[in-house]
Amino acid sequence: MSVTVRSSSDVVFQCAFHVVWCPKFRRRVLDGRVEERLKQLIREVVEERxxxxxxxxxxxxxxxxxxxVDPQYGVHRLVKAIxxxxxxVLRDEFPTPRSRLPTLWTNSYFVATTGGAPLAAIERYVELQKGR
Structure with missing residues (x-):
């Protein structure tokens, strides 16, 4: 998928962001069924927003x-919602995140625009992270 020029009622934009965040204390709790449910939830929130x-x-x-993300909505609001x-939901549905962490996510996250690198390179980087 490539970044395309999009528009809303009063703005035309091309804004893509690479966002990274971690569980509290960088605990390794995002695997198996938790991982699959997390992906489903992220897709739902992205679509809803x-x-x-x-x-x-x-x-x-x-x-x-x-x-x-539409610049009028803002990447920060999207990440906060996700x-x-x-x-x-994950802390309600799965015992491991609830028992091992006081909250699931850290307050911080990394975000960068993709303007400095070709989108294909960033997509490849994200895909290659799975092998690490």
Whole structure:
């Protein structure tokens, strides 16, 4: 999937972001059924918030997301919504995150625009992270 020029009622944009965040204490709790449910929840939130998912990889101790977001909505609001929903649902549905962590996610995250690198290179990087 490549970044395309998109538009809303009053703005035309091309905004793609690489976002990375970790569980609290970088605990390795994102595997198996937790990983699959997390991916499903992220896709749901991205769709509900009117963003576009380009790539998603979940490692046991961090999440990589390549997403396009309307600049009027903002990547920070999208990440906040994803982290809030996934923390609540995963801690309700699975005992491991609830028993091992006071909260699922750290407050921080990394975000970078993809303007400095070709989108294909970033997509490849995200895919290759699975092998680490």
């Amino acid at each position: 009117g963003a576009w998912l380009a790539a998603l990889e979940v490692m046991p101790d961090h999440v990589h997301l390549l997403v396009e 982290k809030a929903r996934t923390s609540r």
